[in-house]
Amino acid sequence: MKKLRTFENIILDLSKYWQKKGCLLYQPYNSEVGAGTFNPATFIRVLDNKPWNVCYVEICKRPRDGRYAENPLRFQQFYQLQVIMQPAPHDIQRFFLESLEYVGFKLKEHEVRFVEGDWDAPTLGAWGLGWEVWLDGLEITQFTYFQQAGGLELEEIPVELSYGLERIAMLLQGVESVFDLKWNNTLTWGDVYRQNEIEFSEYNFSAADTRLLVSLFNQYEAEAVRLFEKGLPLPGYDYTIKCSHIFNVLEARGAISISERVKMIARVRALASQVAQLYRQKISEQSVLKKGVKR
């Protein structure tokens, strides 16, 4: 009998594949993020300009995408498998396609499309060029060569692969709704997350206290700035991430106008670029120090 590819096994298999390619297995971050890129294992490490290969699952929150568990393909929280290879290997596209085979796709029976996607994360001051990868029309992965992060040019160009794990699992299991996805042999994705989807949709679209959120945004921003002044970019970055998530909730809540939106994005981006600059400055000072010690 054909082995059922459960959601959890797919995650294990993909992780195993990238582990074999030399990636360190990391873990999701302990703060709400919209994408694996926000995890310091990506955002901070790509600023290093040093070899860094890593793979981890990220729990991504996209408040606007909630549909009260009514749309089989749209949900406000999903899992990404994030891979960073820095510098990007020459064969990376083949590695990626092989990873799909590794988790069980017979690629000859599918269409894989690399659809142009100039990726940018405005709140992180990061951008890159690459593709959305479509499997039979469904976007399953973002494939990006980073060019800039925190407004700074990158030298060792990293490649980022962000797999949409639910989508991939749905295709492999042949189910048309995420809620029917087999997580393991007994439970479905719906069993685990349906209630979560309903409640968070309610929260993001109607229940969120916008006043509180605006005030938290201001306070977190101030705290980040205070930490930068103390020369602490990493704790400051934690507060940057929090601002970014609050912004996402406010946007879903319909609480900000177009022009306010632009302004808030600019404020978060300003924090992210301070993180980047400060961090770069610190590591270059430290490497000077280390060299001194060696001598």
Next chain:
Amino acid sequence: MIDFLLEIGFEEFPPAFLSKAANELSDKVVGLLNRERIFHRSVRTIYTPRRIGVLVLGLTRRQKPKVVEIQGPPKRLAFDERSQPTQMLKGFMKANDLKRSQIAVRKVKKGEYVCGKKEVIGANSEDILFEEIPKILKTLEFPRTMIWTKGGAKFPRPIRWIVALLDRRPLKFTFAGVRADRHSIGNQHFSFKSIRLEKPREYINLLRHGGVVVDPNERRKLIVKRIKKAVEKTEGKPFYTNEMIEEINCTTEYPEAVVAGFDEQYLDLPEEVLSTVLKNQGNLIWLKPTHRFVCVFSAKKKALQNVRKGYTLVVGSKLYDALFYYKNDSKQGLARMEAQTKRMMWLKGLGSLYDKAIRLSDFADFFKGLPELNLDILKRAARLCKVDLLSEMIRENDFTSLQGIMGGHYAKASGEDTAVVSAIKEHYLPKFAGDKMPSTKEGVVLSIIDKIDNIVGAFLSGNRPSGSYDPLAVRRNGYAVVNLINTNSFDITLFNAVKALLKLYKKDIENKILFEFFTERCNRYLQDKKYRYDEINAVFARWKGDIVDACMRCAALKTMRGKAEFTKLVIGQKRVRNIVKNVKGLGKVSTELFKRSAERKLYKKGMETDEQLNALFESRDYQQILDLLLAMRPDIDKFFDDVLVMCEDEKLKKNRLALVSLINRIFLRFGDLSKIVIEGEKN
């Protein structure tokens, strides 16, 4: 004869500039061959999403030989008194490897010199291509590039292989860190294995085996054929444009097609929503009016079932979202959305979207005299045209392009007049050069009003364009305004419209900056209409912002330009203007001070012409006007022949200058023809 294949292989290239890149490469290779005198029989341009290239058949192995001339010593130093070669000449011949038969004495500017003439054998084509091809690759230009290795080359996407094969020999140059060789890569969905090419002529067939139709023209035909085949047994008519087919062509290496469908409940969505969803999902082709579509894909035939299933699912999900937004928006209704526009800021310091709508509606009054325009409809549409920016549908990235169109649908649902609905729907048109125009008068005027307001708003809020900086795309807006006014022959003075709008803003800004902006846009428009810059300058010398009129004047000049009289006309004004260009403070002409009959005649002719022009300007008969101006020429010539303007008698001189100036002013009623450039400039 030998063949040459160049193929640059990369990861999937942006479709928008793929064919342009391929054509640039092949043009440059052909340019190189011609420049280097390498004969070739045929050239094929290659592109797929993963490669651009050029296949040249029937090249010569060597450059065509060339005869070169080398100048040697002067004759007097080259030969001694017995006409024998001197040491100097012998040295020259030795250094250049010339035989006695190859030299001759030739007269040049500086005198008589010895010249050597010899045929140089052409260099190897191989050497030239090896040297020059990498240089060509460096000169390719793209709108957007990236790097993929530290300090590496820039290109739109990473280059992964290069084939450069001259007959059986690879030219192993290096570009962007990649060594050129004889190995290509096929469709990687078929196989990762590379394809070894023994010679260029195998290329097309071997790649076809590898799942790639490399010739774009062949592939395009195949796409259309596949679509036709797929829909043979299905109802509905495939609904596609050439642009869609070309975009598919740029994203497909080996086209197959399959029919899929969506739930019939989605046919309740506005047609524009359906076609937008289908187009955004990889150029799916709608089989109108059914709930089916064709998907062209790039994979093996056995992928067909999965592809059908996948696209059915994803289209269904997108349409589900669209219907979700559409229902929410319809439930909310136009009135509530309009109320919300008060909270939505438009541009910094310029109020809300609601304020903008009120302003557009007030500004509409300026256009009230236009024929067939229903002002009430226009004002109502102006009030509602921005409301859909508050709708859920338009706020979703996938559907932002439907702004206006959705506003129209929501207005219709709220029971607005159909003319109001069309004006709202069409007021963003034209969105780009060559786009379609609004179909109703109210739609056209609303589009003009909105765009002028966007421009003035941009200038007032610190978003003036400069260089490549134009954040609010006001240049495009300005061009569209000019185009709309002229295409519809609106009798509108643009500068007055701008003044009227500025009054509504109650803000201080120098009119001049805006006038210059519109003049520049109009100039651009006229240039695109193939009027020459000097014709435009002549007309613009006295321009008040009437675009239709400027076009007519340019057209009259252009018509006359072909004829012999044109030069006569232009020189006429030039003669006049040259005399008075730096003179100021002239009084009226006094007929008592005329001494010569030529003065009297010119004056009389001028006054008559001026009088006759009045009616002609009224009817805008610019052809006739130019004829009349031309008819002054004999009297102008006679005047300059017989009369000394700069005479010693100050009084006479001033009077004569005043007369010339009067004639100049008559010309200027049309424009400043002295700005016309005449070749050779005499007559």
